[in-house]
Amino acid sequence: YSGGLDTSVILPWLKDNFPGCKVIAFAAELGQGDELEGIKKKALASGADKCIVKDLREEFAEQYCFPMLKSGAVYESQYLLGTSIARPLIAKYQVDVAHAEGADAVSHGATGKGNDQVRFELTIKAFAPEMPIIAPWRIWDMQSREDEIAYLEARNIPVPMKKSDSYSRDENLWHISHEGLDLENPANEPKYDTLLKLSVTPEAAPDHEEYVELSFERGVPVALNGKKASALDLVLALNAIGGKNGIGTIDLVENRVVGMKSRGVYETPGGTIIHFAHEQLEHLCLDRPTWCFKQQVALQFADILYNGTWYTPLREALSAFVDATQRAITGTVRVKLYKGNLIAAGVESPYSLYNASIASFATGEIYSHKDAEGFINLFGLPIKVRALMERSLKESGRESVFAGGRD
Secondary structure, eight states, X not given: OOSSHHHXXXXXXXXXXXXXXXXXXXXXXXXXXXXXXXXXXXHHHTTOSEEEEEEOHHHHIIIIIHHHHHHTOOBTTTBOXXXXXXXXXXXXXXXXXXXXXXXXXXXXXXXXXXXXXXXXXXXXXXXXXXXXXXXXXXXXXXXXXXXXXXXXXXTTOOOSSOGGGOOEEEEOSSOEEEEXXXXXXXXXXXXXXXXXXXXXXXXXXXXXXXXXXXXXXXXXXXXXXXXXXOHHXXXXXXXXXXXXXXXXXXXXXXXXXXXXXXEEEEEOHHHHHHHHHHHHHHHHHSOHXXXXXXXXXXXXXXXXXXXXXXXXXXXXXXXXXXXXXXXXXXXXXXXXXXXXXXXXXXXXXXXXXXOHHHHSSSOOSSOOTTHHHHXXXXXXXXXXXXXXXXXXXXHTTOOOOSTTOOO
C-alpha cells in the first residue's frame, strides 16, 4: 500500500468484493519523502483494518541499490532501474507480514499491462508459493485512472491526487518515475518545469560547476567529499546535489516485460553520479578481459532486475562474479557537475592498473616500442593468411569468397 491512487482504490474494492474479510495495508518506507506522511491514518480512512509500515531505507540502499550498482546494470542503455530494484524487497516483506498476520492471500496494485505485477508475483512465489495473489487491475471493471477517481468520490474517500496531475509516479531513495497523461504520446516533449520533483532542468541549474568527490571500498561508495557516510545519507546527499545541478533525468521509450513499449521520465540524480563515478574507477582498476566480460554480465543483470527475477540462482551466481571483480574497486573519484553534465575530473586507486612508465610516449624499461612489431605480426596473422588466399583465388580465376569483394 503506497497511498497512491491505485492502492487507495484497492482497499475499499477488496472490502466490497470480499465481504467480511479483514484487509491489512503494508507500506514500505524506501525514501518516498513526504509521500508516507499520515499513511496509517489514510489507510484506515480508506477501508484498511490495520496498516503496517516498515522503514527499509538502509536495507534498500545497502543490500539492493549498491549490489545493483556494482554490477553496472543499466536497462536499455539509460534506465538505472530505480523501480525495478525496489519491488523484490517490498514483496519479500509483504510476504513476511502476511505470514505474521495469518493472511489468506496477498494483493498488489500493479496493472495488468505493467512490469510490477511480474516483479511482485515472482517474489511472492519465491517466498510463499502456496499464497493466493489478488491482482485487482486484472479482474475489476475499471478501465482508467478516471474510473478510479470516480470510485473513490462515490464513496467519499479522499482522492490522493489532482485530476490535472494524475501522472503515475513511483518514488524511492534511488529515483522517481513519471508515466501517463501527455507522456503517453512519444511526440510530446515532457513538461519538465511542472513534472520534475527531485531535479531541475539544465537551464535552471546554476551557472557554475560543482565538484564532488566519491570514495569507494570494494565497489561500494563509503564517503562523500572526504566524509564517511552511511549508504542512506550518501544517496540522500547526492540526490540533493545532483538534483540542483540537473543531473540524471532521462526520457525513455522502453520495452516492458509483457511485450509492449512504454514511455517514462525518470529522475535519478544521486544514482547517476554514483554510477558514473563507479564506472570511472572500474576503467582504472579492471583488466581488459574482466572489463569486457563484466559488460555482458551487466546486460544480463539489468534484464534480471527489470524482469523481477532477483531471487534466483542465476542472480546469486552473477552477484558472486560481480563481487569478485570489485575486490580492486577501491579509490577516489572526482566528478564535475555542470548543467546536467557529468565530467570526470580525476581518479586514483591503490589498485590502479595505469602505469605511467608504460603508457608514456617516452620509451621506458618495461615496454619497448620494438616489441609491437612482433605482436602486430602475430595479431594480424589471420588477416594476412586470408589476404594471401584471396590473391591466390584471383590469380587462378576463381571467385572471391570475401564478403563484398575486394578491388
